[in-house]
Amino acid sequence: MFTVSINEVNSLCGLLIITSLLVIETKKARWSAIFYSLQSLVLVLIFLSLAVLMQANQLYLWAASAFVTKAVLVPLILYRALSRVEEADMPKNAMSPVAAILIAAASVAVSFFVVDQIQIAAVAPFKPALAISIAHFFFGVLCILTQRNIYKQILGVCLMENGAHLTLALLAYNAPELVEVGVATDALFAVLLMVILGGQIYRTLHTLDSSDLTTLKG
Amino acid sequence: MYSTYLIWLLLIPLILSLLAFATRWLGKATRRVVEILHLVCVTLVLVLSLVVVQGVLVQGVVVALGNWLHVDSLGAIFVLIVGVVGFLVGLYSISYIRNDMETGEFDNAKMSLYYGLFSLFLFTMLLVVTANNIIMMWVAVEATTLGSAFLVGIYGKRSSLEAAWKYIVICTVGIGFGLYGTILVYADAVNVLQEPRLAALWTEIVKNAQALDPTLMKMAFVFVLIGFGTKAGLFPMHGWLPDAYTEAPSPVTAMLSAVLLNCSLLVIFRFATIVNGCIGPAFTQTLFLVFGTLSLGAGVFFMFMQRDIKRLLAYSSMENAGLIILAFGIGGPAGIAAGLLQLLNQSLVKALMFCTSGNILIKYRSWNLDKVRGMLQIAPVTSLLLICGMLALVGAPPFNIFISKLLIISAGLQVGYVWLMILCLLLLMVVFTAFFRVLGSAVFGDHPEGIAKGDVNILALAPLAILLVIILVLGIYIPPQLITLLNGATGVAMTGDPASQVAGASFWQNSPALPTGLTQAKAFFAPLANLLPWK
Numbered sequence: 058m059f060t061v062s063i064n065e066v067n068s069l070c071g072l073l074i075i076t077s078l079l080v081i082e083t084k085k086a087r088w089s090a091i092f093y094s095l096q097s098l099v100l101v102l103i104f105l106s107l108a109v110l111m112q113a114n115q116l117y118l119w120a121a122s123a124f125v126t127k128a129v130l131v132p133l134i135l136y137r138a139l140s141r142v143e144e145a146d147m148p149k150n151a152m153s154p155v156a157a158i159l160i161a162a163a164s165v166a167v168s169f170f171v172v173d174q175i176q177i178a179a180v181a182p183f184k185p186a187l188a189i190s191i192a193h194f195f196f197g198v199l200c201i202l203t204q205r206n207i208y209k210q211i212l213g214v215c216l217m218e219n220g221a222h223l224t225l226a227l228l229a230y231n232a233p234e235l236v237e238v239g240v241a242t243d244a245l246f247a248v249l250l251m252v253i254l255g256g257q258i259y260r261t262l263h264t265l266d267s268s269d270l271t272t273l274k275g
Numbered sequence: 276m277y278s279t280y281l282i283w284l285l286l287i288p289l290i291l292s293l294l295a296f297a298t299r300w301l302g303k304a305t306r307r308v309v310e311i312l313h314l315v316c317v318t319l320v321l322v323l324s325l326v327v328v329q330g331v332l333v334q335g336v337v338v339a340l341g342n343w344l345h346v347d348s349l350g351a352i353f354v355l356i357v358g359v360v361g362f363l364v365g366l367y368s369i370s371y372i373r374n375d376m377e378t379g380e381f382d383n384a385k386m387s388l389y390y391g392l393f394s395l396f397l398f399t400m401l402l403v404v405t406a407n408n409i410i411m412m413w414v415a416v417e418a419t420t421l422g423s424a425f426l427v428g429i430y431g432k433r434s435s436l437e438a439a440w441k442y443i444v445i446c447t448v449g450i451g452f453g454l455y456g457t458i459l460v461y462a463d464a465v466n467v468l469q470e471p472r473l474a475a476l477w478t479e480i481v482k483n484a485q486a487l488d489p490t491l492m493k494m495a496f497v498f499v500l501i502g503f504g505t506k507a508g509l510f511p512m513h514g515w516l517p518d519a520y521t522e523a524p525s526p527v528t529a530m531l532s533a534v535l536l537n538c539s540l541l542v543i544f545r546f547a548t549i550v551n552g553c554i555g556p557a558f559t560q561t562l563f564l565v566f567g568t569l570s571l572g573a574g575v576f577f578m579f580m581q582r583d584i585k586r587l588l589a590y591s592s593m594e595n596a597g598l599i600i601l602a603f604g605i606g607g608p609a610g611i612a613a614g615l616l617q618l619l620n621q622s623l624v625k626a627l628m629f630c631t632s633g634n635i636l637i638k639y640r641s642w643n644l645d646k647v648r649g650m651l652q653i654a655p656v657t658s659l660l661l662i663c664g665m666l667a668l669v670g671a672p673p674f675n676i677f678i679s680k681l682l683i684i685s686a687g688l689q690v691g692y693v694w695l696m697i698l699c700l701l702l703l704m705v706v707f708t709a710f711f712r713v714l715g716s717a718v719f720g721d722h723p724e725g726i727a728k729g730d731v732n733i734l735a736l737a738p739l740a741i742l743l744v745i746i747l748v749l750g751i752y753i754p755p756q757l758i759t760l761l762n763g764a765t766g767v768a769m770t771g772d773p774a775s776q777v778a779g780a781s782f783w784q785n786s787p788a789l790p791t792g793l794t795q796a797k798a799f800f801a802p803l804a805n806l807l808p809w810k
Contacts, residue, residue: 174490177462194455198448207440214447221454228462231471232410239414240454246421247447254428254443258436270437 061106063182069103070189070223074161077196077216081209082154086147089212090135097127100219103186104226113230119237123222126245131215138252139208142259148206148266160199161192168192180227187227193220205268207258211251218244277330278339281346284323284354285401291316292394299387306376306386310369313390317365320397324358327351332756335763336773338407342476345407347773348763352619353404353541355760359745360533360626361397363738367630368393368526370734374637375524380430389429389524396422396530403538408475412542413450413457416506419535420446427523427531438515438522445515446506453502453542459495460549463487477545481771484552492553499546500562506539508593509566509600510573517577520589521642525633528585532592533626537618540599547603548771556606563604568695570597575702578709584642585632587713588625591668594706595621601699602683603768605690612765613682619757620675620749621668627742628664631657634731634739635717644713649722654730658718660739665710667746670703675749 076096080089101124108116152160168191172184180187197217201210225232225240259265291312298309330337331351338345346354372389375381381389399422402415420443428439464474467486473479480487501512508516520528547559574594581587595617602614632642634657639647650658667674670681680703687696722728730736749757767773 171494174494175459176488176490177466179466180462191455194451198451201444201448210444214444217448217451221451221458224455225458228458229410229465231465232461232475233408233472236408236410236414236475239411243414243417243421247417247443250421250424251443251447254424254436254439257428257431258440261431261436262433267440270440272434272437 061109063110066103066106066110066183067185067189069099069106070186072099073103073189073193073219073223074165074196077193077200078154078157078161080212080216081152081157081200081204082150084150086139086142086144086208087136089209090132090139093135093212093215094128094132096216096219097123097132100223101128103223107226107230111230115234115237116226116230118234119226119230122237122241126241127215127219127222130245131248134249134252135208135211135215138256141256142208142265146259146263146265147208148268150204150206150209152200152203160203161196164192164195164199165189168195177228183227187224190220190223190227193217193223196220205266207255207265207267210267211248211255214251215248218247277327277334277337280323280326280330281337281339281344281405284320284327285344285398285405287319287323288316288394288398288401292391292398295387295394296391297387298390299384302383305383309387309390313365313369313393316394316397317362320401321358321362324354324361324401328355328358328760331763332759342478343408343411344405345476345478346405347767348760349541349544349615349767350404351760352615352764353537354401356537356619356622357397357400357404357534360622361530363742364526364529364533364626364630365393366738367529367633367735368524370732371524371526371630371633371637374731374735385429389426392422392426392429393527393530396426396527396535398422400530400534400538404541407477409457409461409477409480409545410475412477412545413454416453416503416539416542417447417450419538420450420506423523423527423531423535426527427519429524429527430522432522434518435522438518442515442519445512449502449505449512451502452498452505456495456498456500456502456546459491459498460487460546463491463495477549478771478773480549481552484549484771487549487553489554492550493558496546496550496559496562500543500566503539503542503546504566507536507543507596507600508570509596510570510593513570513573513593516593517586517589520592520629521583521585525585525629525636528589528632529626529629532589532629533622536592536596537622540596540618543600544603544768548768551769552771560604560606563600563606564695565604567597567599567601567604568698570594571601571699571702572597575705575709579705581709582644584635584644584647584713584717585629586642587709588628588632591628591706592621592625594702595625598680598683598699602686605683605687605692607686607690608765608769609682609686609689611768612761613679613686615761615764615768616753617676617679617683620679620746623742623746623749624664624667624674624676627660627739627746628668630735630739630742631660631664634735635661637731637735639726644716646723647717648720650718652722653726653728656730656736660736660743662714662718663743663746665714667750669707669710673747673750675746677750678753 079092101120104120168188172188197213200213328351399418406412424443428435464480468474505512577590599614
């Protein structure tokens with residue numbers, strides 16, 4: 058029988074942060090989509106491990122839907138969109154690798170503090186995983202706030218959603234299936250719409266730099 | 276019986292939106308078919324929403340789909356807003372979009388997209404106000420962003436794409452915070468209820484709120500307020516609001532301000548009821564007072580700086596959201612009832628004002644006060660609508676907002692927030708100045724050369740005239756059915772108990788502030804009311 062330990066789940070969660078850094082810091086835009094797919098595969102593995110550990114059959118369904126939407130569809134949409142963009146038009150990374158690592162570390166530290174306040178017996182063994190999921194969410198938010206490249210901002214939303222999805226799996230895996238379908242569908246459509254809008258901005262404004270979007274003020 | 280109507284209320288706009296999308300392939304028939312579909316959609320939504328509200332008045336609560344859909348008195352007020360405002364703004368849309376077709380802003384494909392998204396937007400908002408499952412509530416709020424983002428950027432210009440981008444990014448991030456709040460409440464509810472399916476239902480969580488973990492609930496509420504407050508445009512999460520409101524087609528702005536903003540507030544109020552049941556109302560009231568005052572103050576400050584009419588109205592929405600939240604911060608039956616009445620009133624006035632701003636654009640091709648002058652000579656009926664709308668927004672009698680603002684101030688004074696209420700009154704005086712500066716310049720000045728005299732067509736004026744009549748009537752007379760709904764809604768917002776509405780505990784009548792406020796209001800404009808022919 059396939060067995061999984063809590064430590065393995067917590068370690069897999071650590072991998073999420075590393076893959077996030079790769080998504081944000083890679084210089085070749087299309088590689089961001091590939092690294093995001095890799096990260097989503099880690100998320101799928103975490104869902105499968107949690108399904109075994111918590112004997113929660115619903116999480117197998119979650120893993121399947123995360124594989125289809127996050128590991129395949131979203132990266133494919135992003136890859137196709139990024140393929141249409143000239144590398145020269147890509148704004149430079151606003152965050153240096155050192156800054157990104159420091160921000161990721163700060164997010165983890167703050168999240169550990171927050172999670173320490175949460176007293177839910179069922180998730181007590183998974184507190185490190187929970188902290189990392191929240192940190193991942195905040196890292197995504199910070200990525201959106203600091204990146205000028207609108208495609209990196211979309212990836213920031215993706216990272217944020219992966220963090221939220223993991224929190225959902227840890228705290229609400231037993232919610233009705235329709236709820237998970239709704240959350241996953243929203244996430245997929247959010248990325249799809251943002252990619253379409255990003256493409257429109259690129260074609261109309263000939264820029265991918267969000268700091269050029271300054272017509273509206275006051 | 277009412278359950279079936281509730282399901283159809285959701286299904287109709289969803290089905291008709293899909294049909295509207297498909298009309299783009301009909302060639303020359305597109306325009307006629309999509310307009311008929313749109314008209315059928317908004318009319319059926321109006322009729323079904325009135326039937327569901329009637330159901331709430333008769334039996335207290337209307338539920339469907341195993342309690343996943345639940346409309347109590349609180350939800351009924353929002354269903355009513357979606358139905359009435361959706362119908363009138365939908366009607367106005369037809370004339371507005373025809374004008375866009377004539378000017379070449381829209382083609383057949385864009386028109387199909389617009390009407391399809393409009394119906395989809397109605398569906399998502401109806402899902403927000405009828406959802407009982409808190410996670411589905413979140414899904415529905417996120418869906419409103421996705422449904423409306425393309426409407427904001429539909430013109431495809433530099434500025435509209437920029438506004439749509441800010442809207443979708445900021446709101447998606449904000450709603451992410453809302454998801455965390457929702458998950459925390461759900462996880463704790465599972466702990467308490469031991470039944471995952473029940474733990475997602477707002478009605479069940481509220482019943483067991485006392486057993487929830489206080490620290491978790493405080494944390495969850497902060498996330499919820501930041502998350503859904505972003506959608507409501509509360510300060511300091513309002514960055515997207517002025518841009519999206521200005522760049523969207525005017526009927527869409529009317530829906531964003533008059534309906535969507537309220538939907539987001541409803542979700543916050545639903546979560547506040549849970550948290551209040553767990554730790555008492557002090558925590559949520561403090562946060563409401565802080566965010567309410569900040570939003571009111573910031574909204575007023577930005578309003579005073581504007582020379583663009585639509586942007587001024589956008590900040591006025593922020594100011595009004597602040598005032599509603601402030602009323603909930605004052606709390607008690609008087610504060611909450613006054614806040615709900617203000618919410619209903621401002622919805623109607625904002626729908627009127629944003630549609631009127633659409634008429635201004637049709638005539639002047641601008642909202643800038645340097646260009647919009649002498650409206651009284653160019654478009655007298657639109658001018659009259661603008662004057663009445665602005666008088667209503669500043670809270671002048673005999674318009675509806677006069678009563679709700681008076682009730683909010685009265686409720687605040689009653690619980691001892693004297694300085695805060697004085698500050699509110701001072702801020703509302705600044706609103707008065709900001710609007711009258713606009714009126715003086717836009718309505719009464721000399722009109723610029725090259726603008727043809729003559730108002731917009733009757734189809735663009737009739738829905739606004741109906742809105743104005745409703746605004747005036749609600750300023751003079753609040754129907755007993757609406758008072759029953761407000762009583763029940765106040766009870767639900769305070770206790771979460773739907774029975775409080777059926778028992779008719781009448782917070783409205785038991786609250787000293789409300790009759791006092793109403794008496795004052797009635798005395799103020801009694802001479803005018805006596806002049807009415809039907810008096």
